[in-house]
Structure formats: C-alpha cells, structure tokens
Amino acid sequence: MKHVVKIILLILNTLWGLLLIMGAYSAYCPTRVGILLELLFPLNLFVCVAFLFVWLAYNPRYIWVPVAALVLAWGGIARYCPIHKPQPPDNSAPGFTLMTYNVYFLLDYEGSDTPQNRTISFLLAQDADLVCLQEAPELADPNPGLKVAQAQIDSIHARYPYRIPTSHGMNFLSKYPARLLFDTVYSESSAVAAYRVQIGEREVTVVNQHMESIGLTQTDKELYHEITAHPNTDYLDEVKKHLLSKLVNAARARNKQADLTAEKIEELAGNVIVCGDFNDSPLSYAVRRFRRMGFRNAYNELGLGPGITYHANRFWFRIDHILYKGNMEARWLERLRYKSSDHYPLLVRFAWEPPAEIH
Structure with a gap:
C-alpha cells in the first residue's frame, strides 16, 4: 500500500x-x-x-x-513573486516620482463616511510628480455625489497645472509641462493615451494604458466568490460556462491591444514609461510584449512578494504595472494599500542616469 x-x-x-x-x-x-x-x-x-x-x-x-x-x-x-529587500524612499538623486492608479470612478470601495472624496485626498497626500489615472473623471468641477469638494479641485489644479483628461476615463496629472501625443480607444473598457513631459532638460514619454477588463457580471463574481470560499466539483460546469470563456476571450483581446500599443510606440526614442491597469498578470503575453522591446518592470526589480494590486471579489492579482526604458532607473517602489478603490496604486521614484555615450 x-x-x-x-x-x-x-x-x-x-x-x-x-x-x-x-x-x-x-x-x-x-x-x-x-x-x-x-x-x-x-x-x-x-x-x-x-x-x-x-x-x-x-x-x-x-x-x-x-x-x-x-x-x-x-x-x-x-x-x-520577486524577492527584493524594500528600498526606503530616497529622493536625493535628481529624478521624478510617478503613480499609476485605477481610481474606480472616484467611488469609495469601502463606503467610508467622510466629508470629502478619499481618493482625491489620498492623491494629494502622495504628491507624485506624474499621475496616470484610469477610470477617472476630468477633475474639472466639484461633484457632491462623489464628495468631490471645490477645495479638492482647487488643490488638484494648483498642484498639477498640466492636466490631460482623455476618453474612457483616462487622465494624466503633471507638475511639469506635458502635451498629448495620441489617444486611442480600443473598446468600451480599454484605451491608451501617451504624453510627452518636459522635466527640466529631460524628456520622458508616458503611456497610460487601460487594457480589456475581464467583463464578469455580478453573477459571475458571486460564483467565483462561492467557489473560492467553498471549493466543490459541482461548480465545474458553471465555471466552464460562465468564467473560463470570458477570461480567455478577454486575455486574447488584451494580447491584440498590447500589439497595437507596441506598434504605436516602437519608434519612440529616449525615456519611455508604459504603465497602468493591464488587467493582466506579470506572466502575460501583454507584459512580455513590452519586455521584448527592452522595457524593464519596476516591480520585478524592486518588489517583494506577489504585489497584489487588485483586491476585490477574491481576484487577488498584480494587474497594474510600470514598465520603463531609457536613461533612468527605478530607485524605490511602494504598493500603497489604500482601499478607497478596488485597486492599489503603485508609486515609483525614477532617477536620471547619464545619457549613453555615442561611439
């Protein structure tokens, strides 16, 4: 036996x-x-x-x-699941900070009873130099329904004089002069926008990406929650029917979107950052597509553990990414565990490196 x-x-x-x-x-x-x-x-x-x-x-x-x-x-x-010793925030070297954050349309995921919008207060408290937002409104006027106060709008406008809202909830906030390079809608739930930012004598191109969502209904999410809470083979037919096909179809759509974005930016020289809500894991084709172009993954270089950035409905995955290339290096990274959204934001400090010598 x-x-x-x-x-x-x-x-x-x-x-x-x-x-x-x-x-x-x-x-x-x-x-x-x-x-x-x-x-x-x-x-x-x-x-x-x-x-x-x-x-x-x-x-x-x-x-x-x-x-x-x-x-x-x-x-x-x-x-x-990279394993690196966390680096303490250190802004002594010349550079800039960048945050990517899916803000859940400024709704409060936890439903907290606060007088002002928690997400905007959080953004202001982090004070990043560049902010890439997904699922974000324009931030032009107060909104009582979302608890967006006039004082918060005034603070955003004072802190970030360069604001570039585009279609499908894409928004970019910058302390430095910035202009829109392109804005493309891929589907009802996905879009990409690119910006050219002048930081002193340096330029950096920032690509803000929101890729195809899984598209699960509330019923699908409840089914997944029940499966993960009480695993049972009786659910296999429902999983195959309701979940797997949607997951696979959404992944295929993201693969095509990654190819389209890669084609748009392949001629861009210099410092380039591709970041946002990829709705895809670190092992996905979408992430690998940019790695093949020479992009480095900031979390893989600095992070510790799986680095979950989506925390709702038991879908605990790292689906938000910051990829970069050029004469700069990611020095420290924070995954900020703040639950006003269904995503956690990523905050990275980039330090400039000397330009490559031409031989």
Missing part, C-alpha cells in the same frame, strides 16, 4: 510540476491552453511548494521532484 501511495504522489507531483513549468513560460504560447495555465500559475505554485513538505514528511529522497519543477519554473516564479 505504501508503494502505491508513493507512485500516486510521484505522478501527481510530476503532473503539477509540468503544469507549473508550462505556466511559467505561457506568454511564449498565448493560446487558450497557455492563457489558462497562466491563470492557474499561483495555484500550481502553491501545490508544488506543498509537495516539498509532503515529501519531507513522507519520503525525503523524492524531494528532488518538486525542487526540479521549481528550479525549471524559476523564471516565471521570479517575475510573479
């Missing part, structure tokens, strides 16, 4: 190890299977780590099986 148990455990461990490895590199094969493996990556990672402890307790000589899977999948693991 013990031998049979060992064989079953080896088969299961090998299977989950293969799923983990394929999920780690699923962006190289953005098919339906690849997309599903990407979505299941955190579950497969958890199972493989669990097998480490199973073999330690049951038969340590086979611990090499989960270890081998983890080593082979390390490229994906490091992108999904």
